[in-house]
Amino acid sequence: MILPNPTEALTLNPLLNAITEDVMGFLNEIQLNYPQAISLASGRPDENYFNIEEFPEYFGIYVDWLATSSGQEPEKIRKSLGQYNRAKGIINDLVVRYLAKDEQIEVAPEDTLITVGTQEAMVITITTLCNRENDVILIEDPAYVGITHLSIIAGYQVEPVPVDGNGISLLKLEEKILACQARGKNVKLVYVIPDYQNPTGNAMPLENRHRLLELADTYGFLILEDNAYGEFAYQADTPLTLKALDNNKRVIYLRSLSKTLYPSLRLGVLVANQQVEHGGQLVALSDLLAKTKGYITVNTPSITQAVFGGILVKNNFSLKKINEPKIAAIKAKRDQLLASFNEYLTGENNAWAKGISWNIPQGGFFITIFVPFAVTKEEVIICAEQHGLIFTPMSFFYLHEGGKQQIRLAFSNVSEEEINTAVYRLAEYFKTKLHLTQ
Ligand SMILES: Cc1ncc(COP(=O)(O)O)c(C=O)c1O
Structure with a gap:
């Protein structure tokens, strides 16, 4: 198909403009731009359990x-x-x-x-x-x-x-x-x-x-x-x-x-x-x-x-047995995440973090963190660049507005060791933010 002169505007679906943020596109791009950063952004399943052969x-x-x-x-x-x-x-x-x-x-x-x-x-x-x-x-x-x-x-x-x-x-x-x-x-x-x-x-x-x-x-x-x-x-x-x-x-x-x-x-x-x-x-x-x-x-x-x-x-029509190790692994990751939160974000040494909290998921790949400052798309880039960690602002998932002071972490496709490092880096990032916003 020969497209019209590129300087002429094509009439596209105007509803494309109603999508405020291309969440998937942005997250893919940032992971490509900062390959050294640990990504807690995407809810991908753990590749260690893939056996495509x-x-x-x-x-x-x-x-x-x-x-x-x-x-x-x-x-x-x-x-x-x-x-x-x-x-x-x-x-x-x-x-x-x-x-x-x-x-x-x-x-x-x-x-x-x-x-x-x-x-x-x-x-x-x-x-x-x-x-x-x-x-x-x-x-x-x-x-x-x-x-x-x-x-x-x-x-x-x-x-x-x-x-x-x-x-x-x-x-x-x-x-x-x-x-x-x-x-x-x-x-x-x-x-x-x-x-x-x-x-x-x-x-x-x-x-x-x-x-x-x-x-x-x-x-x-x-x-x-x-x-x-x-x-x-x-x-x-x-x-x-x-x-x-x-x-x-x-x-x-x-x-x-x-x-x-x-x-x-x-x-x-x-x-x-x-x-x-x-x-x-x-x-x-x-x-x-x-x-x-x-x-x-x-x-x-x-x-x-x-x-x-x-x-x-x-598997006799049940996936329970083959999923047992995957479930044990994701639970261990959730436990590691909570342990790292306790180490870097709670306790006397971390009094600076008292405005930060989180839910305790009972399953799945995601956790919500509540913070006392606004988390924007620009903040994702800053954190990736300066602290080597990628997360997703919760606001990306709202239809209109909301979740401005929340973060989604996905912990499914990272190791427990990476989770610990990631939470350490997150705490370092939070410190700079709290300092800046004081
Ligand atoms: C809640 C939910 N539904 C559906 C999907 C997409 O599923 P599928 O790969 O089966 O299209 C996802 C993927 O992240 C999801 O989180």
Whole structure:
């Protein structure tokens, strides 16, 4: 395509300008610009647990399993894995066994879609369910920017609901729904990350989960539950997901496999067991979602689905065992982080730090630090340059404004030793800031 004269302005999607900060772009760039700095900025899974050389073995296990269970020739199966495939996915029967076993979510294979990560699942869900004129998507604020920025660029109405230490504020949610209704708007979706939220690290207690489901019944909205970190709980006995508690089919469930297995597989599971009225008929929502997906990515790569299928078959449809060491490792990192905070930020020698505090996450990859000064994008650069540490300002995750005096640290893809050094450097940076702001 020949572009018009570059001096002529191209007419682009004006909504691109509504995204205040290209968070991912900025963080990638700063990591490239300061390669020596320790990065506690991105929630990447720990690469020490990657074994991609095992992929061919898993692929073979899947082919053998399908050959045995379906009676087809392995050669024919291999050929079909090189072809276009079903929009809903090809390993749905295996995935529902995993959901039942590990997460107590009981659904039929036809109620699921295997998607290109949960990011695609969000695109499919929003574009299938929402109309731009009347529907409002309520999101936790702060939230994972994948949902926020997608909704904005695609022109959907998205509004924030504050989160507190227990996840989305149910009081504010109800107020917001009533306010939307008073303006003639329809709250269609409420997006939440109940387990070890990105970015705060907080989790939603069981009673709040029940109450949120009740509110969905009362006000007739659907909950979009995003679970990317649920199994990374530091102790046993954690609440079930909203989907597992969902007796009235109010929840659309997004299960990312990026943190659990590999982001490079680009696999997510979308669970939608609702029936909806469409064209005067009741139809399965999952069928409509599959129709939409057909026009987005056609189908999720069969090759990566086969690898995941092989992982499930080999592990008897449960990822618990293979994730045990990863969970132990992330808990040890959280413990190291808290120990380093205690060493460098509390106690008599560190009286200067008394205005600094943090939450204590019970799972996941993130922690929030509260500081008595504003943390801007420029501060990230200063800290990287002068102290060799990269963090993320919490304000990046707010829809409009907020979190100006908060920092998100992601501690998943660094060693315990690096964490200790990072907290030491953070304390050095804080000292300069407190001195400057006194
Ligand atoms: C809460 C949350 N949801 C979804 C994603 C993206 O998941 P996926 O790689 O499955 O698209 C992330 C990635 O960081 C996340 O933190």
